[in-house]
Amino acid sequence: MARENTLESFxxxxxAGLDGxxxxxxxxxxxxxxxxxxxxxxxxxxxGLSLRELPAYVPTLxxxxxxxxxxxxxxxxxxxxxxxxxxxxxxxxLLARHPSDRxxxxxxxxxxxxxxxxxxxxxxxxxxxxxxxxxxxxCLGVEWVHPExxxxxxxxxxxxxxxxxxxxxxxxxxxxxxxxxxxxxxALVTDFPEVLV
Numbered sequence: 001m002a003r004e005n006t007l008e009s010f011x012x013x014x015x016a017g018l019d020g021x022x023x024x025x026x027x028x029x030x031x032x033x034x035x036x037x038x039x040x041x042x043x044x045x046x047x048g049l050s051l052r053e054l055p056a057y058v059p060t061l062x063x064x065x066x067x068x069x070x071x072x073x074x075x076x077x078x079x080x081x082x083x084x085x086x087x088x089x090x091x092x093x094l095l096a097r098h099p100s101d102r103x104x105x106x107x108x109x110x111x112x113x114x115x116x117x118x119x120x121x122x123x124x125x126x127x128x129x130x131x132x133x134x135x136x137x138x139c140l141g142v143e144w145v146h147p148e149x150x151x152x153x154x155x156x157x158x159x160x161x162x163x164x165x166x167x168x169x170x171x172x173x174x175x176x177x178x179x180x181x182x183x184x185x186x187a188l189v190t191d192f193p194e195v196l197v
Contacts, residue, residue: 005035006057007067016193020072020102022169025061027087028054033061033094039078047085061091065098072102074146074167074187076127077116079109088115095121106146106167113140125167137164144186149176157183171195 002009005023013021024037026046036058039045051060061075077091095103106125107113113124117140125144126137129151137145145160149168160166161184169189171177177188177195190196 003057005037005059007059007064008057010064010068013193014068014071017197018193020074020187022074022076022189023061023064024076024078025087025091026078027085027090031086031090033087033090035059035061035064039080062094062098065094065100065103069098070100070102072187073100073104074125074189075103075105077105077107077109077112079107079112081109081111084112084115088112088119088121092116092119092121104144106144110136110140113142117141123165125165127169149180149188152180152183152185154183157185 002012010021023035025033026036028034028046028051029048030050032051034054036046077087079087104123104125105116105121106127108127113126116124123143125146126140126142127146128134129148131151134145143165144167145164146167146169149171152168157166165186167187167189168180168185171180171188171190172192172195174195180188188196
């Protein structure tokens with residue numbers, strides 16, 4: 001089993017038959033966007049580490065974008081409101097160097113989405129695990145909503161699809177994946193590629 005959020009894991013997902021992947025992005029102390037799920041590494045916040053202090057298996061976002069051109073990629077910007085360390089500006093600059101109509105950016109942090117929108121980054125998606133967070137989507141001008149899968153019903157998907165594209169996470173059962181796809185959900189995130197292929 002490949003370690004998540006690595007070049008190897010992304011290759012394996014594509015080799016398994018998926019058409020894209022989701023990844024998590026942080027900004028290092030020296031201003032580099034890197035791909036790692038957690039806010040910390042070995043107990044140290046990633047924004048307190050420099051790129052050269054990170055293990056070799058942690059790729060930069062630029063390495064991922066170069067390695068997988070033309071692939072569907074959902075870039076989740078990890079951020080904690082309300083402060084910013086410039087990660088939105090760094091992401092806007094990097095995506096401008098790697099334009100693609102198959103990349104979109106999501107975040108749980110509504111303030112990060114506001115900053116990204118002002119910087120011209122898009123399309124954007126609001127990630128949420130609580131139903132009431134959905135009320136923020138119209139205010140943020142996002143094109144995608146990314147609810148936790150258990151929040152969705154067929155009727156809810158129909159309502160959301162009238163305004164947004166919909167990604168559901170984390171879908172780890174084949175029956176659930178088939179049901180969500182039948183309802184018209186646009187994208188599914190799973191820990192296990194075999195569930196979706």
